[in-house]
Amino acid sequence: MIQDQSTKAVCSTLYNFGAIFKDGNTPKGRLIIDSLGNLYGVLNTGGLDQGDTSGNGVVFMLAPDTHGESYEYKVLHRFAGGPADGARPVGGLVMGPDGILFGTAAGGGTGWAGTVFKLAPNGAGGWDLTNLYNFSAAPPATGKNSDGAAPTSHLIISANGTLFGTTSAGGTNGGGTVFSLTPMLGGGYSFNNLHNFSAIAGYNYFVGGLLMDVHGNIYGLVSAGGEYSSGEIFGLFVSGDQTYTYKSLYSFPLNDFDPVLPFGSLVMDNSGQMFGTTNRGGDISGTVFSYPSGKTPATPTTVYEFNELNGEFSPGAGVIIDSVGNLFGTAQYSSAGQGGVYKLTKKDIGTYVYTALFEFNGNAGEYPENTLVADPIDRLYGTTSEGGKHGYGTVFRIGETAEAMAVMQGGVVVQIVVTNPGRGYASPPTVTLTPSNNGATAQASATISNGTVSSITVTNAGSGYDFGPQVIFTQPF
Incomplete structure (x- = not known):
């Protein structure tokens, strides 16, 4: 447990990756938490399998003891890679109402272009993985295919069990896709390519995870997409026959000090206002912005501009929102450490006050780049991609000290x-x-x-x- 005296926050390291390479390392994607307090996540490397000296990644679980003070680490699946299994999961997981996990692997599969998988407990203490979909090959000469390649974000699940996700490559233009997988009565899933993004033109190109509103409309971010190749907010709007119409809602302009490169996913409050982050812009250190949901294009409002001379900056993931509208997120870098966790406290007049909750110093981890998750009493959980006891990342928990x-x-x-x-x-x-x-x-x-x-x-x-x-x-x- 590490106390940050300047910011009144406490960071507990729940697990240090890297002690056993077979158990995986380098956490990617957001964590999720179930009703029992178990944490689930994916690792991009490690998990030695079938003689592979680098490993193709892991799905893991951290199960708390009765007091939540220590956690047991469990490997749920080691990816084999190749045509029979996925490889290199980076997008995180989502849990269905029956406790089954769903996720994506950015590589592997029959087309060597990634997979969508289901991971279910087998009743004997283990978990069984089923590939729900294998993305088709995207030849290097064109980078194009019919369905997409390299799914690098988490999935979302609708009320009827349909899975929605994105790919960051492939599709008819080579710039990725938005897709759905709908469960069929006889078993299996029906794949539908909902949208093909334009060809990749900017650097740091990445299609983030999706957000669904109460009407079934879908929103998302493309980090280097849009008219200026510096970021885009988009929507897919559903009609009565369950078809989706794509609309580019906002293209981030590539001008000095303008917010650019929106990473991660959007989050929505009870009023329909959405929030996200840009990796750069403002004073060149990134921003948190708000944007109204709906079909009508609008201009984002900058909620906060990060300052690389004070606190955290350059967020690589979106924010989460609590019951009273406060925002919480991670940033990859910080003025006094190697990244950190921040809070934006919502005030009655609709403004936000910034607090650096915790800045990492290597011992508790380095360079957090994923979205946080909160438990029922608002403890914050996340991962760092480096640092910790063995240098391969950590799982941490943050509590905010009272005053x-x-x-x-x-x-x-x-x-x-x-x-x-x-x-x-x-x-x-x-x-x-x-x-x-x-x-x-x-x-x-x-x-x-x-x-x-x-x-x-x-x-x-x-x-x-x-x-x-x-x-x-x-x-x-």
């Missing part, structure tokens, strides 16, 4: 006011007040609700204080 102020009267503590309730508390933290120079030290206890400190009770008012003591929380997160 409070002591109210004094006549040299004693009469009240303690919570100024920041923190987040992610699994049990009440210990409250310590700095000693009195001229008398007894005050004492207090905390009460938590939904992972935050809701109140503090003064149990001993102390005596002889010349000024208000500092209130210190020692957490378990």
Whole structure:
């Protein structure tokens, strides 16, 4: 557990990759979490199989103990590569309502262009992988095919079990596709190519994961797509006969200081406002932006401009949003470390206040580049692609320390006011007040609700204080 004294956050390293190469390393894609607190993710390398000296990647699970203080690492699948299996998963996973995992592998398969897979528990303590779809070959001479290649983002699942995803290559123009896989009554899935992106023209080209609204419309980002090859927001709008119409909603302009290169996926709040990130722009360090959902094109609003001289910058993934509209994300780099986790606190007037929650220093990991996930008490989980004990990345958990102020009267503590309730508390933290120079030290206890400190009770008012003591929380997160 590592305390960042400047930002009042605590980072717990749950797992260090790289001790056993067969177990995989270099985490890619977002984590997901189930109702029991189990974490699931994919690794791009490692998982030695069939004599392959580099490994083709792994699907893993981290299962917590009853207190959530330690985790057991389990390999659910080691990719074999070749025509019989996928290779190099980078997009993360999604879980169906029955606990079955779905994901993509960027390589391997019968066309050597990637796969969509299902991973289901077999009742004997293991997991069985089924390839649902093999993308067809995309010859190097053209890079084109009929369905897409290199699926590098996570899938989404509709209410009827249809899977939607993207590829970052292939398709009729070589610039990737949006596709769906619909379960059939007799078993198997029916593939449908919903859209072919234009030919790749910019650098750092990547088609992100998808977002579906309550009407079944789909939104996404292309990092180097659009009119200026510097990023695009797009929508696929569904009609009554379940056909989709593609619309380019916004092309990021390639001008000095304009936001460019939107990475990752969008997220939507209850009002239909979407949020995403750009890797560059603003003061050249990236931005968080908002964009309204719907068919009408609009201009994004910059919510925050990162500054490489202060806190984190250059986000490589999108944000998540909590129940009150606060935004949380990771950035690959930081002014005082090797990337970090940030918070944008939503204010009543619709503005956001930036806080650097934690900056990585190598011991807890380096260069986080994936989206976070939160548990029911708002602890944040994520991965770093490098660093940690063995240098091959980590799984981490972030909790935000509460803050409070002591109210004094006549040299004693009469009240303690919570100024920041923190987040992610699994049990009440210990409250310590700095000693009195001229008398007894005050004492207090905390009460938590939904992972935050809701109140503090003064149990001993102390005596002889010349000024208000500092209130210190020692957490378990």
